Amino acid sequence: MYGKKVKLRFFFFSTIFLAILLTTFLILKSLEENVVYFISPSDVKVLPELNQKKMRIGGMVKKGSIETNSNEILFIITDYKSEIKVSFSGSIPNLFAEEKGVVAEGYLKDRNFFNAKKILAKHDENYMPPEVKKAIEDKQ
């Protein structure tokens, strides 16, 4: 029902669109290392080499791992497979807590110790009123 020109234009612009789509995805795929905002403690264990570049490590703050002394705060970031000890001095965000997400930015000392220069709290996708949270905890 459509003319030949219309069909040709359809194929022409669809091909352009697909080409751009594919190129963009291939570029993003190859840049994956730079697109991710942080790496996990497990990724740190398998890093091919340790360098002095600034990096970010994210995961959960391990339960019972937060220690504070006069000039720094020490805690463990875990992804429930591997963990890494983090030291940080400075102000921490309000939502920083045990068993909550965290992203630490700083420098690796070795595969098990990280000197953080900045701490960001990572909020998860769960939204609920306090009484619902309490009900869930009571059930467990």
Next chain:
Amino acid sequence: MFNQFSPSKIFSFTSKAPKYIFAIFIVIISIGLIEALFLSPEDYLQSDSVRIMYVHVPAAWISLGIFSLIALLSFSILIFKNKFFPLVAKSLAPSGFVFNIIALVTGSIWGKPTWGTWWVWDARITSMLILGLFYLLYIIAWRIVDTNNVNKVTSIIAIIGVVNVPIIKFSVDWWSTLHQPSSINILSKSTIHESMLLPLIIMTAAFALFSLLIFLMKYNTELIKIKNKGLDRI
């Protein structure tokens, strides 16, 4: 079917409809704001700052939706050389752009108390900024490109830009980002409590109505511009 969009037929509608839509919008946004600011509960973790979400999430949805719509219209402009869609697509852009900025600004305001930073260059936030740049390109192109080429140029900008839309949507699943994954899922159970979902839906309806209102007013202005130039034959 495209004749339904004929300016002369639609002009009488676009000049009368805004005042009714405005009235409905005022009612819905009032209910939405009362629900979002007073009736809905605070969050167990972020307490009252969760209320920013009732503006942030609908604004982001609407700006993504409008850009997708512009791209869809642009496709048929390029393929079918449709004469009425360019004006529709052009009139949709401003409200989409405004909601894009609202999403970025409210996200920033929420990020400071929650994450501890105003801005990070993670995949979700950066791709949303890129969408804003595409809106800007699209709107500027309508002003600077000459009349013979403007339909083609703006349509191509929209089609290139729409590649970014699935990237925004899935960025939180494909890569590790500081931004949380989506709480509302069609296939699996949503991780947002019903009492918080209700204001979110009402606010989305309100923002959609607002976009429709701005669109109709803008479209009406464009039609008047064409009439005044004596180009009303299209």
